[in-house]
Amino acid sequence: MKRFLFSLYRRFMRYSSVYMTSRRPACKDSASRPKETGKKMLWKTIVAMVRSSPLWLFLIVLGAIIDIAFRYLSSLSYRYLIDLALLPRDGKALAIIIGALLVLGSINVLAGLAGDYAKARLGSTFLFDYRLRLFEHMQRQSQRFYERFGVGELLARYTDDIPSIQSAVLSIVTTGFLSVASVVAGLSILFAMEWRLTLIVAAGSALLFVPYRMLKSRSVALGRDYYRHLDRFNETIDENVKAYRVVRAFDLRRSMREKVEENLRAMLSVGVRRQFANSNLTRLPMLAVSILTAVILACGSYLTFEGSLTIGEFIAYNSVFFTVGTSMFGAASVLPYALSARTSLERLRQAMDWEPDVIERDGSELPPVRAEVSLRDVTFAYTPGEPVLHRLNLAVPIGGLTSIVGPSGSGKSTVLQLLMRFADPQSGAVTYDGHDLKEVRYDSLLRQIGVVFQDSVLFHASVRDNIRVGKPDASEADIVEAARAAGIHETIVGFRDGYDTFVRQYGDSLSGGQRQRIALARALLRKPRILFLDEATSALDPDTERSVNETIVALGRDMAIVSVTHRLAYAALSDRIVVLDRGTVVESGTHEQLLERDGPYRLMWEKQQGFQMVHGGGSARVQSDRLRRLPFFRGIGSEALEELSGLFVTEKFDAGATVVEQGDQGDKFYLIARGKVEVWITAATGERRKAATLEDGDHFGEIALMQHIPRTATVVTAAPSWFLSLSYDRFHPLLLRYPAIREELEATLRSRMQRRDS
Numbered sequence: 001m002k003r004f005l006f007s008l009y010r011r012f013m014r015y016s017s018v019y020m021t022s023r024r025p026a027c028k029d030s031a032s033r034p035k036e037t038g039k040k041m042l043w044k045t046i047v048a049m050v051r052s053s054p055l056w057l058f059l060i061v062l063g064a065i066i067d068i069a070f071r072y073l074s075s076l077s078y079r080y081l082i083d084l085a086l087l088p089r090d091g092k093a094l095a096i097i098i099g100a101l102l103v104l105g106s107i108n109v110l111a112g113l114a115g116d117y118a119k120a121r122l123g124s125t126f127l128f129d130y131r132l133r134l135f136e137h138m139q140r141q142s143q144r145f146y147e148r149f150g151v152g153e154l155l156a157r158y159t160d161d162i163p164s165i166q167s168a169v170l171s172i173v174t175t176g177f178l179s180v181a182s183v184v185a186g187l188s189i190l191f192a193m194e195w196r197l198t199l200i201v202a203a204g205s206a207l208l209f210v211p212y213r214m215l216k217s218r219s220v221a222l223g224r225d226y227y228r229h230l231d232r233f234n235e236t237i238d239e240n241v242k243a244y245r246v247v248r249a250f251d252l253r254r255s256m257r258e259k260v261e262e263n264l265r266a267m268l269s270v271g272v273r274r275q276f277a278n279s280n281l282t283r284l285p286m287l288a289v290s291i292l293t294a295v296i297l298a299c300g301s302y303l304t305f306e307g308s309l310t311i312g313e314f315i316a317y318n319s320v321f322f323t324v325g326t327s328m329f330g331a332a333s334v335l336p337y338a339l340s341a342r343t344s345l346e347r348l349r350q351a352m353d354w355e356p357d358v359i360e361r362d363g364s365e366l367p368p369v370r371a372e373v374s375l376r377d378v379t380f381a382y383t384p385g386e387p388v389l390h391r392l393n394l395a396v397p398i399g400g401l402t403s404i405v406g407p408s409g410s411g412k413s414t415v416l417q418l419l420m421r422f423a424d425p426q427s428g429a430v431t432y433d434g435h436d437l438k439e440v441r442y443d444s445l446l447r448q449i450g451v452v453f454q455d456s457v458l459f460h461a462s463v464r465d466n467i468r469v470g471k472p473d474a475s476e477a478d479i480v481e482a483a484r485a486a487g488i489h490e491t492i493v494g495f496r497d498g499y500d501t502f503v504r505q506y507g508d509s510l511s512g513g514q515r516q517r518i519a520l521a522r523a524l525l526r527k528p529r530i531l532f533l534d535e536a537t538s539a540l541d542p543d544t545e546r547s548v549n550e551t552i553v554a555l556g557r558d559m560a561i562v563s564v565t566h567r568l569a570y571a572a573l574s575d576r577i578v579v580l581d582r583g584t585v586v587e588s589g590t591h592e593q594l595l596e597r598d599g600p601y602r603l604m605w606e607k608q609q610g611f612q613m614v615h616g617g618g619s620a621r622v623q624s625d626r627l628r629r630l631p632f633f634r635g636i637g638s639e640a641l642e643e644l645s646g647l648f649v650t651e652k653f654d655a656g657a658t659v660v661e662q663g664d665q666g667d668k669f670y671l672i673a674r675g676k677v678e679v680w681i682t683a684a685t686g687e688r689r690k691a692a693t694l695e696d697g698d699h700f701g702e703i704a705l706m707q708h709i710p711r712t713a714t715v716v717t718a719a720p721s722w723f724l725s726l727s728y729d730r731f732h733p734l735l736l737r738y739p740a741i742r743e744e745l746e747a748t749l750r751s752r753m754q755r756r757d758s
């Protein structure tokens with residue numbers, strides 16, 4: 001017996017060891033379901049709650065016991081009321097019974113009030129704890145987690161899953177336990193009153209669980225389905241809020257509405273079936289109770305006719321049985337909550353089991369970095385087995401401006417992420433003055449760095465508070481100093497409300513340049529030892545980009561800046577340049593050294609030369625010499641090239657715009673004067689894949705200069721982009737005059753077709 005009790009105690013302690021925060025194996029697979037069943041998780045959650053709030057639970061149990069006692073005493077009182085007071089017409093006995101009932105009723109109400117307060121406390125504390133834990137867990141996560149769980153899915157966990165678990169846990173520990181206790185107590189009383197009838201009741205109560213066994217799996221499956229649709233619905237709403245301008249500008253309102261309607265219809269259909277199945281779980285047991293009531297009435301009446309029961313006893317028996325029946329019904333009403341919570345717990349655990357990519361250890365403090373930051377023999381992969389950095393070695397001295405350049409996808413941003421420890425390498429080490437970042441306290445690293453991203457998100461707060469984010473205890477003078485250094489102070493003072501100007505829509509109420517300068521001020525306020533810039537200016541218009549870059553170059557005289565950029569005109573101004581290609585460092589040096597070396601940097605440099613932005617970015621021009629470097633314009637005389645350059649027209653597209661669509665008739669050739677596009681190919685199977693990313697100086701669509709054939713790919717802008725386009729109609733007269741161009745273009749067309757077919 002002792003051993004049994006001890007094992008029970010151990011199990012209880014294990015279950016209740018602060019359930020949500022216990023360490024569990026990593027959940028790497030996005031679609032993976034937790035190993036434990038929802039039922040087991042639900043019990044663990046209940047036990048954890050019982051352990052964490054014994055006082056409130058005691059009040060609830062006390063209230064429940066008093067309530068049960070009151071119910072049965074009220075029922076039993078009929079026997080005494082009829083047999084001792086009403087039939088003998090005894091007024092004194094009547095007064096005593098009514099008085100006792102009144103006192104007990106008042107005690108019951110007081111205990112009920114205390115229980116209600118405890119329930120409210122317990123329920124609200126549960127929501128508080130679980131939501132906070134999920135939030136803390138989210139804060140430890142990196143990109144992979146946010147790619148797996150979108151905003152909609154995460155919000156659903158806060159607003160649907162956690163409340164659903166809370167309702168289930170509360171109703172189980174209150175209604176559920178109360179009902180079961182009431183049934184047990186009631187059956188004992190009934191047994192003492194008339195054991196033969198009670199045996200019938202006990203046997204018949206098995207009928208209550210038949211609907212549960214029949215409908216359980218269906219209810220759980222429908223619950224999962226419902227949440228899946230809910231997640232998708234939330235994602236669509238999130239998308240609509242974030243991309244409302246694109247939705248409007250590209251006239252996507254109708255298709256978005258259709259998407260939402262389709263989603264809502266699916267939810268409607270699943271919702272009806274799910275709710276009906278859950279209602280059946282509580283409704284069908286009523287049938288069992290009704291059958292039992294009929295049987296008890298019949299058998300009880302027979303026993304009364306026979307003289308085994310007095311009328312008072314029979315009425316009291318029925319009254320107690322009625323309470324037992326109500327309690328059975330109460331126990332059944334908990335079942336839909338429990339089933340729904342099982343699905344929610346699985347979903348919550350999917351998120352909570354996700355092990356952070358960066359484990360923050362309580363290591364030593366990172367001393368102020370003075371000499372260099374480096375990547376030593378670093379290999380890093382986003383997808384296992386597909387490394388994007390291969391045994392990379394890179395050292396950046398502290399001081400001056402260092403630019404990391406390279407073709408799109410070469411790993412520039414990944415290097416920056418590792419230097420800031422947004423992720424850890426699979427092998428090798430990232431070190432600051434020789435200290436491995438994995439071994440030092442994470443916050444001591446973060447205190448030494450500042451960062452400006454390409455799409456700096458500002459918060460829904462005043463300009464002052466947005467800058468203060470960089471250092472919450474900063475004085476007004478510090479904020480102004482940072483704003484001055486970022487070249488935004490005068491602009492802010494010019495706003496009607498100055499530093500109190502409210503920033504709305506994540507900063508959309510400001511111009512791109514103002515947003516980036518405020519983000520720069522925010523980073524500078526921290527007085528970082530290293531300032532990281534990830535394409536911080538490349539989405540700005542040419543004039544703004546130039547002016548923000550002048551600010552950055554000036555800052556580079558006093559502090560260490562590491563900047564990832566694909567725009568070499570600004571990289572050329574830095575003290576050193578590191579060139580990456582396919583995850584390795586292929587060159588490094590100053591701009592002049594790299595040009596002399598005649599390697600990949602020089603090729604990239606030449607590709608970006610020969611474009612001129614005029615009228616403040618309103619239009620662009622391409623020089624005839626630059627056209628000569630295009631393979632299909634080789635060998636063409638200067639005069640013709642000059643004429644050709646005058647035929648190009650400037651076209652500007654915002655990010656996310658479709659420049660050409662696969663299958664459309666091609667009628668223009670495009671040169672990217674500045675910007676970035678993604679090339680997507682849709683296969684006959686409908687599968688869509690990204691074929692390339694093109695940037696400043698790249699070109700596409702040259703086949704359209706020869707003939708109107710359908711486009712072989714879709715090109716979408718990934719940043720605001722300026723194109724120089726040449727239409728077939730403008731080009732055609734030139735083609736007739738220069739047959740050499742036709743031959744080159746035909747060769748290009750042939751090789752393109754061969755590549756596509758292979």
Ligand SMILES: Nc1ncnc2c1ncn2[C@@H]1O[C@H](COP(=O)(O)OP(=O)(O)OP(=O)(O)O)[C@@H](O)[C@H]1O
Pocket residue numbers: 143382383388406407408409410411412413414415566693
């Ligand atoms: N979250 C991610 N999951 C999977 N692959 C990724 C992820 N982020 C980047 N990659 C891949 O890693 C490689 C390097 O990406 P990275 O963004 O570091 O290159 P980059 O040189 O900065 O490119 P760009 O100039 O286009 O931003 C690319 O092939 C990219 O597709």
